[in-house]
Amino acid sequence: MSLTICNVHFTQQSEPIVWFSSPLAKLLRLRGRKSVNVKLGRETIPATVRTIKKGGHHVYLSAGLRRSVRIPKSGHVYVYNEDEGEIQFGPLIGVLTDSRIRSSASPFGERTEFVKQLLRLGQRRAYFFAFTPRDINWQQETVHGWFLESGGVWSRRVVPFPDVVYNRLPSRKAETGLQLTSLRERFVRKRIPFFNWSFFNKSDVYKLLDNDPEALRHLPESINNPTSGRIREMLEKHHFLYYKPSAGSLGIGIYRLTYHPRRGYFVRYRRNSENVLLRFSHFDGLMRMLRARHGSGLNHYVVQQGIRLVEIENCPIDFRFHMHKDGENRWVVAGIGAKKAGRGSVTTHIKNGGSLMTPELALGRIFVDRSDDVLKEAKEIAVKLSEAIERNYSHTLGELGLDIGIDRDGSVWMFEANAKPGRSIFKHPALKEQGRASLEYILDHCLYLSKFRKKEDS
Ligand SMILES: Nc1ncnc2c1ncn2[C@@H]1O[C@H](COP(=O)(O)OP(=O)(O)O)[C@@H](O)[C@H]1O
Ligand SMILES: [Mg+2]
Known part of the structure; x- marks a missing residue:
């Protein structure tokens, strides 16, 4: 198999023809072939294949072929062949989201900015688009996707079913409804990786870990x-x-x-x-x-x-560990926010008067010269907890927000795990870089889940 980046161009012909520059044709073992199956997402179209004398990795698709495969745009993207005679472009990645309040500039309401950041980052490595449940055409197996143009404006294009779906549907209530349950099952039946499956209930997570002694040590009774x-x-x-x-x-x-x-x-x-x-x-x-x-x-x-949390100025502190699966399918800590409770507040939420700081600052004030060790251990435990949740869960997981407490002895506790974690910790000026890393991990993991990767599962 071969995987490489190529530059896609379009021509005027109406017959289904695809041309490859000679070095690319060689790499993809196409020389001497007369036809090839061209794939995008879940769509496959047979086409005539030709080679042109030109350096570099260039592909020219006729207008006719482009229309049937529904290649969304020209420019750089991965090209991949698993079997001889089959050429796949992509990956085609869909971010599933929605909003009750929306406009043409902000089609996903308050989530629009996050979706834009993700799409912007993914642009050079994939066909990255966003869609809502209303944009799916189950009969034709297409999606009326939202693509981000270079100027930051939206354009709509019909594309085949994607290689991967990153689920950021916002509503817990809607998600348990019949329609969305069957939406997810339909994607999975088509073997389209779909993560994350749904919001977690606290009791579900506690139940998941009930027989996992390693995780249970860090769960309050x-x-x-x-x-x-x-x-x-x-x-x-x-x-x-x-x-x-x-x-x-x-x-x-x-x-x-x-x-x-x-x-x-x-x-x-x-x-x-x-x-x-x-x-x-x-x-x-x-x-x-x-x-x-x-x-x-x-x-x-x-x-x-109840866990007696560490405190600063008599206000309890806890932590949000934002976890991702990376391009090699391993759990990593993408970012950590320390949250100090507002005075007299039961929780550390900013909305309830809490404030956000870096874990280094918070732990430094509490554990002084032990703080590096405490943080290192907490990170290891957060990875172990994520692995344990995944091990005991029957659907694909790629992202988790763990609410973690550290008690006065330095022991680490998990209060809850969020399957669609908010991103407010990344608003802190010192956590901007981690916010970007978090987006990179989403992208890397989508590439991992699509077949567009060099290494196979190990
Ligand atoms: N068992 C506990 N012991 C100490 N503090 C807790 C405990 N459970 C929750 N908290 C505090 O309350 C906050 C909110 O609890 P959490 O379980 O995350 O609920 P929510 O879904 O409302 O965020 C936690 O971040 C933590 O500060
Ligand atoms: Mg919480």
Whole structure:
């Protein structure tokens, strides 16, 4: 097999013909052939093949061939042949996303800027486009994709089904709907790699890792949908718990429960952008309050052992580890943000008064000369946790956002794993470079999942 970058040009002829410059024809073992199958994504079209005397790696496609294969544009792209007589251009990579609010300049709402960054970076290495579920034509097996032109404007083109789909559909609710479930299954049935599969629920991740002793060491004790009896037992055992909605995010609906044998039960939470602290002398009073606020919604809660996090100026600190699979299918830490909780806040979310800093700065203030070792160990554990999640999960994973706590002894804990992590940590001026690296990893991993790579799985 051969893989190389070539420069694609178009000609006027209407018959399906493809010309290769002589060095390229030699590399792709095409010399002496009369016809060849030309592939893009999931489309294959037979064409007449010719060689032209010209140096470099150039390809000329007739207008007729271009139209049937639906090659989106001229310029540099990979060309690859697995079998003799078959030439594949690409990879063709689709970023699946959507937005409720959209305009022609921002077709993916607030996600548009992220999609643009990714497409811009991928432009020279792939046919990189974005699409929404509405842009798929299942009958014709085509996608009405959004391509980014050099001036930063959008253009629409119909392309075959891609080699890889990077899923950034935003809505947890929409994702569990019948339509999107079958959308994913249809792609997988066509053997089109699709990552990530969906959002995670906290309880799903805890369950995934339940039989994985290596990962379990770093998971606070957690119970899904606990009875009030179990919550009480957990409070007596740990004196400090987090009670949180399994499908929650952004800290919404989270309670921090503490128990002092003499003083009673304390609960801290956020109510209408205010931090509240309540005391109950009896456990039943605490449960009554929670039930009054959530009713049967509590059936979708998890209770978790509370971890005494490291602090700066009496405010707890935790970390977002943004993880990617790289071009060799290995998990790597792309970037880490340290988040300091706002005063009195139950979580470290910026929206709740938290602030963002580099892990070096945060850990340096806490662990001083031990901080490099603590960070190194936390990175190793984050890789192990990602491997464990992937090992126990039945779908393709390429990206994870781990919420990691470090306690006062330096032990590392994972609070949750996000399968579609936000990118707010990369707004920090010191984390811009990591933000770029994160995009590179997405691209590299798409190249890995498509067949456009030199090495085979090992
Ligand atoms: N078991 C815990 N012990 C200590 N702090 C926790 C615990 N669980 C959550 N937190 C704090 O609350 C934050 C939000 O919790 P998380 O599980 O990530 O929920 P969300 O989905 O709302 O982000 C964490 O980043 C951490 O600061
Ligand atoms: Mg979180």
